[in-house]
Amino acid sequence: MIFEIYRDSIDYIIKDKEILKLGIISVLSFLIIPIIILSGYSYRTTQVGLNSMVNKNNKKPDFKNIKLMLIQGIKLLIVTLIYSIPIILITYILNSIDFIIRVVKAFNMSTLEFNLEFIVIIAIISFICFLFISVAIPNMIQDKGSIKSAFKIKEIIKIIKNVEIINYLKFILLLIITLIGILILIILIGQVLINLSANLGFLIPGNIVMLLYLIIISYFIIPAYILCNGRAIGLIYNMGS
Template structure:
């Protein structure tokens, strides 16, 4: 079933390359803050489509319409993520403070153990935040549903915590592999071109710079948006496994 989710998300993310370009442009201007919220809002729409759809269905990619509404949706997603991540952040600060107040190796042991606990809590918080956003989308965007802890815990229990964590870990691994693979392929191509060009008297340095520039463009306008849609679609479909 997890592989079916990945397969669906892979195909779904490539349905409209224009959407990837638009997301890439938003990413380029995300330092202006508003585009960053629009990106989060579009991701929410992808999840909203997924939680109301089925695996291997024929769901279309969301439209870039109602920009103000998409902005508000992005703000809601941001607030949900921040709220859930506050728990591991506060826990980490407490661990650092306690470990720092203890002298010797005991303080180091406290830091290591506390760090591991914080890491586990952080993983759980990230997972609950993602499922919380899906739960909000499934309940017509009701903001309070993102913090309905008992309902979200029930969803996770129905799906299975191990299945959720396995899917989440798989998404991280796939994201890293695809990102590194594309970067490596482009890097190898332009390294070969640079060496060959240098042997023929061309400007090898210029070729390497061009390769870096193209690599950045591909990452920003294709790979990054593609993986963003892939991840949000996958989490949304994971949510449907308990319905």
């Protein structure tokens, strides 16, 4: 079922012309308002997913009523930020420990084993936070946008159990693999163009290249993530509710 949901979410991206608008907003997401608008669109994408079936109802959210979209975006950001606090705290604590180890060892690098443990711990905590966010947001949307519903822990845990953690793990792995694939493709195409321009005697400064990569990634990868993840967590939520 997860693979069908994932395929449905990928089709949703490909058939969505709104991704072009999202790309422009995403490029401007270093500003506060565009970030909130992107979050609001993610909110509406999940809302559509909750009212859909796999491979049915491919209606796309619109940008109507921007005021409401901003409110929805703020709610989604608040929920995401609160559930991300464990990641922030653990990262800070582990970085502090790593810094202390470096100082004690007279500024030598800390052990490889600790660095690997650092990555594993962060990955596990991040996945747990992702689990709760993926259920909390649909739960909030189902209850007419009530933020309180995003923190009904018993309900959220029950839905996670009904869906099964393995299904969420499958989805996040598929999503990561796809996004990495898109990123590699963008880098490869960019490198080909850079080499071609160099052969023609036109050298592009490194900082310009990095800026172009950042713009392209912002234009394609962030909107793709918003649409795919937003629709999928709505459909997955339906499996356990």
